Amino acid sequence: MRLLTKLSHKHRHGHGHAAQEAFEGKGSHRYDRHVGRIFRGTYRRIAADVANLVPSGADVLDISTGPGHLLVELAGIRGDLRVTGVDLSADMVAIARGHLEPFGDRATAVTGDVGALPFDDDSFDVIVSSSALHHWPDLDAAAAEVGRVLRPGGQVLIYDFWRAPFDEMTAATAKVPAFADRPARRTRFSAWPVPGLFYRRQEF
Numbered sequence: 001m002r003l004l005t006k007l008s009h010k011h012r013h014g015h016g017h018a019a020q021e022a023f024e025g026k027g028s029h030r031y032d033r034h035v036g037r038i039f040r041g042t043y044r045r046i047a048a049d050v051a052n053l054v055p056s057g058a059d060v061l062d063i064s065t066g067p068g069h070l071l072v073e074l075a076g077i078r079g080d081l082r083v084t085g086v087d088l089s090a091d092m093v094a095i096a097r098g099h100l101e102p103f104g105d106r107a108t109a110v111t112g113d114v115g116a117l118p119f120d121d122d123s124f125d126v127i128v129s130s131s132a133l134h135h136w137p138d139l140d141a142a143a144a145e146v147g148r149v150l151r152p153g154g155q156v157l158i159y160d161f162w163r164a165p166f167d168e169m170t171a172a173t174a175k176v177p178a179f180a181d182r183p184a185r186r187t188r189f190s191a192w193p194v195p196g197l198f199y200r201r202q203e204f
C-alpha cells in the first residue's frame with residue numbers, strides 16, 4: 001500500500017526531464033521487466049474492459065504505451081482489432097515493437113508526443129491510456145490532439161492512479177469541439193495489484 005502511495009505522490013506531477021529519464025535506455029528495460037510483471041493483472045483487466053466496449057474491426061490507439069503490455073493483452077483477446085502504441089521514449093517503442101511482433105501488421109508502435117501525435121485526423125475508433133496521464137506535460141495540447149485523431153463517435157478511456165490530473169484533463173477537453181456533449185465519467189477501477197481505492201478509469 002505504501003508503494004502505491006509513493007508511486008502516486010511521486011508521479012502526481014511526474015513529468016519533466018528527470019521523470020522521463022526513467023523511461024529511457026536501461027530504465028525502459030527495467031520498467032518492461034519489473035512493472036510489466038507486477039502489473040500484468042492490471043493490463044489484463046484493462047484489456048478486458050476495453051475489449052468489452054470496442055466495436056468489431058476497430059482501430060485502437062494506446063497513448064504512452066511504454067513497453068506495450070496493454071496492447072499485447074488486448075490484441076491477444078481481440079483478433080479483429082488493429083492496435084497502435086505511441087510513446088515519447090524511442091527505447092520503450094523498440095521494446096513494444098518486439099512484444100507486438102507476433103501480431104504481425106495489425107499491431108504497431110511509433111515514437112511520438114501526446115501533444116503532437118504523429119497520426120492523421122480521424123484515425124482511431126478508440127483511444128486508451130494507462131498509468132500515464134500524470135506524465136503528460138501539457139493537457140490542453142493532449143486534449144486537442146486526442147480530439148483530432150479520434151473518429152467522430154469514438155471513445156476515449158484513460159486509466160491512472162487516483163491522484164492523476166483527471167479534473168485538469170476534463171477541463172482541457174471542455175475546450176475541444178470533438179468532446180462537446182460528451183460528459184466525462186470517472187469510476188474506481190480495481191485491477192490486481194491496484195485496489196479500486198487507488199486507481200481510476202475516466203471515460204470521455
Ligand SMILES: C[S@@+](CC[C@H](N)C(=O)[O-])C[C@H]1O[C@@H](n2cnc3c(N)ncnc32)[C@H](O)[C@@H]1O
Pocket residue numbers: 020023035063064065066067068069070086087088089092112113114115129130131132135136137
Ligand atoms: C508509467 S509509464 C506507463 C506505460 C504504460 N502505459 C503502462 O501502463 O505500463 C509512462 C509512459 O509515458 C510516456 N510519456 C511521458 N511523457 C509523454 C509524452 N509527452 N507523450 C507520450 N508519452 C509520454 C513515457 O515514456 C512512459 O513510457
